[in-house]
Amino acid sequence: MARRSTKFVFPTLPAVHWQPGLPVHGSSSWVVVVGEAGLPAAAKDAGERLGLDLDRLLAAQTATGFSPTAGATAAYPLLSGEVTEVLLVGAGDGSAAALRHAGAAIARFGRGKPELTTVVAEGIEDAALQAFAEGVVLGSFTFHRKTVDPGKPVVERITLTDGSSSDRAAVIERGVVIGRTGWLAREFATTPSNEKDPSWLAERATEVAATGGLTVTVWDEKLLAADGFGGILAVGQGSTRPPRFIRLDYVPDGSTKDTPYVVLVGKGITYDTGGLSLKPREGMVSMKRDMTGGGSVIATLSALRELGTKVKVTGLICAAENMPSGTAYRPDDVIRHYGGRTTEVKNTDAEGRLVMADGLAYGVKELKPDVIVDVATLTGAIKVSLGAMLYGGLFSTDDALADNLADAGQVSGERLWRMPLPAEYVDLISTPIADSVNSSKGPGSITAALFLKAFAGDVPWAHLDLSSIAESPRDEFEYSLGSTGAGARLLTTWLTGDAPIAGVGKA
Known part of the structure; x- marks a missing residue:
C-alpha cells in the first residue's frame, strides 16, 4: 500500500x-x-x-x-x-x-x-x-x-x-547534497529513543519519500505477521512500541527492464537493551544509534533523484525496538524468517542479524535485484578487528562489488576494509535444532556475516558492518561528538557514480 x-x-x-x-x-x-x-x-x-x-x-x-x-x-x-x-x-x-x-x-x-x-x-x-x-x-x-x-x-x-571566472556551482551543489545525507543520517541516529521508535522511523521515511520522488510502503505488526517476517516480529515483541518494515523505491527517469537494480537493507533497531540477554548499563549508552544502518539507507534514498542516479534502488529498513519484558523473545526460541529459513536464538542481544535476515530474504525472493547490500551497526567484534574511526568492515561474495564499494568509501571518506568469509567457520553457527544459530563463540563479525550470507542466496551481496565508524569520541575533522551517520555518504557516492555495479556477477 x-x-x-x-x-x-x-x-x-x-x-x-x-x-x-x-x-x-x-x-x-x-x-x-x-x-x-x-x-x-x-x-x-x-x-x-x-x-x-x-x-x-x-x-x-x-x-x-x-x-x-x-x-x-x-x-x-x-x-x-x-x-x-x-x-x-x-x-x-x-x-x-x-x-x-x-x-x-x-x-x-x-x-x-x-x-x-x-x-x-x-x-x-x-x-x-x-x-x-x-x-x-x-x-x-x-x-x-x-x-x-x-x-x-x-x-x-x-x-x-x-578569484577566477570559472563556474564550479554544480560541483559545490553535489557536495552539499552528499554532505546533507551524512547530516540527515546523524540526525536520525542522534534523536533520543523516547522520541524515536519504529513508527517514528517509518514517518521520517514517508516524509523523505514525499520530497525525494520516492514511493513508500510500510508493514505494521499485523502485516508483518501475515507475511511471515518472523525475525522482525521476534525482536520487536518485547516492546510496547511495535516493529515496522519500511520499503522505499526509487526509479530513475527513463528506466527500462535493463536498468540495473540495487537493493539496500538497513538495520533499524531504534533502541537496543539486549533484550532478555540484557546489556550492562555501559553497553546501553549510545544504543539509540543502533538504527544507523536504516537511517543511512533513508538518507541515501533522499538524494538519489536530486543527483540523477541512473540505477533503480529499493531501500528496505528493518525497524524494531529490542526490549526485555514478559512478551520478549527468549534464548532457545526458534524463529521462522521470511521465506521459511529457521534460526535458533542463543543470544537476544544478537538481534540485528535477525531483522536483517528478513529484509535480505524479502529482497532476494520478491525483488530479484542485480545486487543486494546490507548496512548495519552489527557487531562490537568489528571494532576489535578494525579499531575505531578508521575503517568499516566489508564482506562480499563478489570481488567487483567489493572493489566498487571500497572505491566509494575512499572517495567519500567512509573507508572500508574487506574481511573474509571462510566456509570453515560455518560450523560455528550450526545447530541440530534449526538452520543456524544467531550467536556463537569465535570471530563475531565473521560469523554474523556468514549468518546473513545464507539469506542472500545467489544474488551478488555485500555486508557493511559499520559499528567501528558509527560513533566519534570528539569533534574532529568532519565528525561531531556522537553518532556519525556512517554509511550515507558512502552509499550515495557509490550509487551516484557512473557504473556502481560494473563488473558485478562476471567473475
Whole structure:
C-alpha cells in the first residue's frame, strides 16, 4: 500500500555558493585556505581588498605555531574597515580528504556568523572541491534539545571563490547534497529513543519519500505477521512500541527492464537493551544509534533523484525496538524468517542479524535485484578487528562489488576494509535444532556475516558492518561528538557514480 505524505523539512544547512571572481562586497569575515604550496593565487587580490599583506600574516602565524595541516586554523582580528577578521585554514596536501577537513574547520569557525567569504586555490579538482563542500555541511552539524544556552547557530552563508571566472556551482551543489545525507543520517541516529521508535522511523521515511520522488510502503505488526517476517516480529515483541518494515523505491527517469537494480537493507533497531540477554548499563549508552544502518539507507534514498542516479534502488529498513519484558523473545526460541529459513536464538542481544535476515530474504525472493547490500551497526567484534574511526568492515561474495564499494568509501571518506568469509567457520553457527544459530563463540563479525550470507542466496551481496565508524569520541575533522551517520555518504557516492555495479556477477 504505497502512500505519500507532507513535505519533509530538511535540516537548516549553510547556503554554500560559488562566486566567479572575488566578490565586490564580501562578508565581514574572510577565510583563506592555505595548502602546503602556500597561499592561493587569489590571496594577493584578497589582501589588497582587505588592506592586508597576507604573506606577512601567514609568516607571522607560522612563527607562532600555525601550519597548513588539514583543518588547522589561525584567526586574525582586524581593527578597522568592513572586514573584522581573517581566518587561515590549512588544506594540507590539497587532497579530497584534506579539503573535507578544511571545510569542516571553516564551518565550526563560522558558527553564529551570517556569512563567510572563503578564498581557495585555483584549479582544485572537482572531487576535492566537492569534498570541501561536504566538509562545510558536516562540520556544521548540530543537534540538541536545550532550552537554555543552545549554542551558536550554523553559519548562514559561505561564499567560495578562487578569484577566477570559472563556474564550479554544480560541483559545490553535489557536495552539499552528499554532505546533507551524512547530516540527515546523524540526525536520525542522534534523536533520543523516547522520541524515536519504529513508527517514528517509518514517518521520517514517508516524509523523505514525499520530497525525494520516492514511493513508500510500510508493514505494521499485523502485516508483518501475515507475511511471515518472523525475525522482525521476534525482536520487536518485547516492546510496547511495535516493529515496522519500511520499503522505499526509487526509479530513475527513463528506466527500462535493463536498468540495473540495487537493493539496500538497513538495520533499524531504534533502541537496543539486549533484550532478555540484557546489556550492562555501559553497553546501553549510545544504543539509540543502533538504527544507523536504516537511517543511512533513508538518507541515501533522499538524494538519489536530486543527483540523477541512473540505477533503480529499493531501500528496505528493518525497524524494531529490542526490549526485555514478559512478551520478549527468549534464548532457545526458534524463529521462522521470511521465506521459511529457521534460526535458533542463543543470544537476544544478537538481534540485528535477525531483522536483517528478513529484509535480505524479502529482497532476494520478491525483488530479484542485480545486487543486494546490507548496512548495519552489527557487531562490537568489528571494532576489535578494525579499531575505531578508521575503517568499516566489508564482506562480499563478489570481488567487483567489493572493489566498487571500497572505491566509494575512499572517495567519500567512509573507508572500508574487506574481511573474509571462510566456509570453515560455518560450523560455528550450526545447530541440530534449526538452520543456524544467531550467536556463537569465535570471530563475531565473521560469523554474523556468514549468518546473513545464507539469506542472500545467489544474488551478488555485500555486508557493511559499520559499528567501528558509527560513533566519534570528539569533534574532529568532519565528525561531531556522537553518532556519525556512517554509511550515507558512502552509499550515495557509490550509487551516484557512473557504473556502481560494473563488473558485478562476471567473475
